[in-house]
Amino acid sequence: MPAPLPIKSLLVFDAAMKHNSFALAAEELHVTPGAVGQQIQKLEAWLGTPLFVRATRQVLPTAEASSYWAAIQPALARLQHASDELRLGRSNEVWLSIPPTLAAKWFAPRMAAFFTANPGIALHLSATTALADFERERVDLSIRHFDGRDPALHAELLWRDEIRLYCSPAYARELRLEKPDDLARGTLLHTTFHPHWREWLLRFSALAARQVDAIPALHFDQGMLAIEAARHGQGAVLSSAVLTEVEVRDGTLCEPFPLRLPLSKGYYVVHHRQAALRPAAVALKNWLLEAAAA
Numbered sequence: 001m002p003a004p005l006p007i008k009s010l011l012v013f014d015a016a017m018k019h020n021s022f023a024l025a026a027e028e029l030h031v032t033p034g035a036v037g038q039q040i041q042k043l044e045a046w047l048g049t050p051l052f053v054r055a056t057r058q059v060l061p062t063a064e065a066s067s068y069w070a071a072i073q074p075a076l077a078r079l080q081h082a083s084d085e086l087r088l089g090r091s092n093e094v095w096l097s098i099p100p101t102l103a104a105k106w107f108a109p110r111m112a113a114f115f116t117a118n119p120g121i122a123l124h125l126s127a128t129t130a131l132a133d134f135e136r137e138r139v140d141l142s143i144r145h146f147d148g149r150d151p152a153l154h155a156e157l158l159w160r161d162e163i164r165l166y167c168s169p170a171y172a173r174e175l176r177l178e179k180p181d182d183l184a185r186g187t188l189l190h191t192t193f194h195p196h197w198r199e200w201l202l203r204f205s206a207l208a209a210r211q212v213d214a215i216p217a218l219h220f221d222q223g224m225l226a227i228e229a230a231r232h233g234q235g236a237v238l239s240s241a242v243l244t245e246v247e248v249r250d251g252t253l254c255e256p257f258p259l260r261l262p263l264s265k266g267y268y269v270v271h272h273r274q275a276a277l278r279p280a281a282v283a284l285k286n287w288l289l290e291a292a293a294a
Contacts, residue, residue, distance in 0.1 A: 013051065014076050050064075094278070095126070095141070097132040098125065129192075158268060166227070189230055200261050
């Protein structure tokens with residue numbers, strides 16, 4: 001009778017391939033690097049082929065290892081997902097993935113209201129710009145900024161997005177902002193999340209493309225940093241109203257021009273179309289929809 005498939009070794013192999021490192025795999029699995037090496041050797045012996053080339057201070061997967069990992073990874077992900085569903089089926093825990101700026105600017109001020117309405121639920125929050133992978137990650141819900149179309153996801157709209165211009169009142173006075181063309185005297189705060197300055201200025205100002213490109217600019221990979229820079233008078237920023245509500249309410253940011261640039265994207269709460277939501281996830285989803293509507 002052939003030896004049974006070493007399932008534990010497969011899990012160790014998956015971690016080693018994911019991190020491209022025995023040490024990082026050991027850290028994730030809470031074992032020693034030596035234990036990882038032993039499990040890899042066991043799998044290599046069972047398969048009858050080497051999976052890694054051992055070099056000084058690093059291990060490199062063989063071509064066979066890469067091909068094998070690509071073939072088994074979906075099955076391992078399904079195994080993990082099914083196990084989590086059974087283990088956590090009655091759990092009051094919920095995992096939410098959300099863009100960092102939205103987490104800080106909109107969700108964080110409302111978290112207390114969620115826990116008041118839903119005592120006993122344990123929330124695991126991941127603030128990240130990476131798209132949640134419902135097949136391979138432990139995540140129940142995600143708030144995603146997109147057009148709402150993905151056949152693998154169930155998506156419900158929280159808000160349509162539109163671009164507005166913000167700056168501090170002092171900055172608006174300093175630049176004497178009376179029309180969009182006056183922004184040529186200022187600094188544009190660009191973000192990777194809302195990279196629409198050129199489109200906004202070409203639509204609403206009389207500036208030529210070369211004049212727009214010549215305006216001094218600062219670039220941020222996080223919208224909250226650009227909003228903070230605008231609050232301190234470092235320039236003007238384009239953003240969603242949902243991300244600037246606190247600053248507008250307390251008067252540290254203003255809209256010098258009532259001009260709005262509609263987008264085809266919006267903020268959606270999404271989850272895997274084939275996965276049934278646990279009660280804690282349903283409670284969070286319903287609360288998100290109600291909070292957005294309010």
